[in-house]
Structure formats: structure tokens, C-alpha cells
Amino acid sequence: MKTLAWLEGDVPLPPPDQAFDDGLLAAGGELTLTRLTEAYSKGIFPWYNEGDPVLWWSPHPRMVLRCADFKTSHSLQKKLRQLARHEQEAGARIQIRLNTAFPQVMQACAEPRLHQNGTWISREIQEAYFQWHKAGRVHSIETWIDGELAGGLYGVSLGRFFFGESMFSRASDASKLALAYLVAYLARHGVAHIDCQQQTRHLASLGAAPLPRAQFLALLEQALRHAAPPWGQGQLLQSGELAPANAKPS
Known part of the structure; x- marks a missing residue:
């Protein structure tokens, strides 16, 4: 027992x-x-x-998104094409940034959702992961629209594995745009999987699928044999490259 x-x-x-x-x-x-x-x-x-x-x-099974299986809707694909045409312009309305507003992303993810009374992202969790962020292990991917933080996500990076923790969105598709750019960045650096932890219909719609625990752990063990991507701070491009941010966060 x-x-x-x-x-x-x-x-x-x-x-x-x-x-x-x-x-x-x-x-x-x-x-x-x-x-x-x-x-x-x-x-x-x-x-x-x-x-x-x-x-x-x-958990068993474990929800995992294989980067190669990431799904985008027709409307999201259209937004990504539009974004790609203007992302390197100094006055671009929308930018996807990396690690420029980590505390704000965690705070936004901690805000109660519709039909929820509270959040599991407590002050204790926020402080612990902020310290881990400063140690270079936890990262935020942020969607900025007209100089305002409109959506994003944060997660843990160990070896060639990324553990997605939470997402938020204040504008249509803002968190999905951040995820799309994250997938491109990870793929560029040899990271094939994103841990999504729990099974949800939303994650399944993005291409995530449940894996038996043993299979998940085997993937993780292999990924931990490699160095993590060269995380930094700046603007993410759809190519998966990291460039200096065109503007400072407001």
C-alpha cells in the first residue's frame, strides 16, 4: 500500500x-x-x-507538446505572417520579447481566472521562481502590443527540455503568439518538447498529447544530457533568433 x-x-x-x-x-x-x-x-x-x-x-500520463506538432489556427497563422513582416521595424506595434518583464508575467499569470476564486501561483511560488529566474533557469516570453504587456507565459529550462508553467492573455491570441515564438526559439536550439503537466482540451488543441510517465521520463533523461539554450534578454524573431529589443518595456 x-x-x-x-x-x-x-x-x-x-x-x-x-x-x-x-x-x-x-x-x-x-x-x-x-x-x-x-x-x-x-x-x-x-x-x-x-x-x-x-x-x-x-502525473501519469503527462501532457507534452512536441514542438514539431505545434498547431496554429488559420487566424493565428495570419497574425504570425503579418507579425513577421513588421517584427524588425523600430515602430512595430507587436513585439515578442524574452525575459524583459518576468515579475509582471508571473503576476499576470497569478491573477484569478474566470470562475476561479484564487490561484495556485502564490506569493511563495512567485518569489521562488523569481529567484530561479535570476539564476537563469526560468524565463518569460512576452507579447507586447503598443508598448503594453498583452500576454505571455513563463517556464523552466533544464537541458534541452522546457517546462511550461502558466500563460495569460489580455488580447486575442496574445499568449498563443508568445508560444509560437517560443516553439521557434526552442526548435532552433534543439529543444524538442515542452512539458504541459496537466491534460486540458486547450493544450490538446495546440498539439499537446498525453505520454506515459515512463516515456516522459526517458525523454527528459535524454534531454538533460545536453546544455540548455543560450537564454538571454531581448526580442524574439520568428526565425528563433534573439535580437536586442527595439524599445524598452513601459
């Missing part, structure tokens, strides 16, 4: 295959950079309500 592991001090996380049917693996511990790096390297992530102990998860 399985029992929930309780973490204290430097006690290692248990193997992912010891998780319960719902994916819950362990509880307790702190969101230190060492613990977070250990967790993500083992295919484990924290997800819990503010005020509760940290809960650690390893």
Missing part, C-alpha cells in the same frame, strides 16, 4: 513511479533552488494552495 512521503530537510524526493494514481507523490519541504532543480530533473513539480504544505506531483 502506498503512503505519502513527507519531506524534511534534505531528504530526497521519492521516485516518480511511487506517485498515487492522481500523480501526488510527496508533501512538505521548501521551494529552494536545490529542491526545485532536483524535482524538475526527476519530472516532478510543486502544485498546492497557499497556506498548505508544498505538494509534489508526477
Whole structure:
């Protein structure tokens, strides 16, 4: 019979295959950079309500987006074509930027959604991932429209694997534009997969598919043998290149 592991001090996380049917693996511990790096390297992530102990998860199956399978709607393809024609102009209305407003992206992702009373992205989560961002492991991809942050996402990069954490949108397709540019950047640098954690209809519509835990962990193990992309700060182009931002965030 399985029992929930309780973490204290430097006690290692248990193997992912010891998780319960719902994916819950362990509880307790702190969101230190060492613990977070250990967790993500083992295919484990924290997800819990503010005020509760940290809960650690390893779902089976695992929702994963293969970059080559990313789907774009007809309307999104049209916007991407329009964006490509003007993205390098100094006065471009829309820019996709990398790591120029990480705290604002996390705060926007933490705002309660329609029909939701709260958020799992607590102040504790925001502080931990901001520290991880400053250490070069967590990154924000941002859609700017007329100088305003209109949408985006953030996630963790370890080796040649990207773990998507959360998205937000204040304008039509703003988060999808950021995702499309992220996919291009990752593909350019040999990153083939984005972890999406939980199964949702929205993620499936973008091309994500469920993978058995063992298959997911095998992909992750292989990806961790390689160096991560050269993350920096600036403007992303549809080619997957990173250029200096044409304008500073307002």
C-alpha cells in the first residue's frame, strides 16, 4: 500500500513511479533552488494552495507538446505572417520579447481566472521562481502590443527540455503568439518538447498529447544530457533568433 512521503530537510524526493494514481507523490519541504532543480530533473513539480504544505506531483500520463506538432489556427497563422513582416521595424506595434518583464508575467499569470476564486501561483511560488529566474533557469516570453504587456507565459529550462508553467492573455491570441515564438526559439536550439503537466482540451488543441510517465521520463533523461539554450534578454524573431529589443518595456 502506498503512503505519502513527507519531506524534511534534505531528504530526497521519492521516485516518480511511487506517485498515487492522481500523480501526488510527496508533501512538505521548501521551494529552494536545490529542491526545485532536483524535482524538475526527476519530472516532478510543486502544485498546492497557499497556506498548505508544498505538494509534489508526477502525473501519469503527462501532457507534452512536441514542438514539431505545434498547431496554429488559420487566424493565428495570419497574425504570425503579418507579425513577421513588421517584427524588425523600430515602430512595430507587436513585439515578442524574452525575459524583459518576468515579475509582471508571473503576476499576470497569478491573477484569478474566470470562475476561479484564487490561484495556485502564490506569493511563495512567485518569489521562488523569481529567484530561479535570476539564476537563469526560468524565463518569460512576452507579447507586447503598443508598448503594453498583452500576454505571455513563463517556464523552466533544464537541458534541452522546457517546462511550461502558466500563460495569460489580455488580447486575442496574445499568449498563443508568445508560444509560437517560443516553439521557434526552442526548435532552433534543439529543444524538442515542452512539458504541459496537466491534460486540458486547450493544450490538446495546440498539439499537446498525453505520454506515459515512463516515456516522459526517458525523454527528459535524454534531454538533460545536453546544455540548455543560450537564454538571454531581448526580442524574439520568428526565425528563433534573439535580437536586442527595439524599445524598452513601459
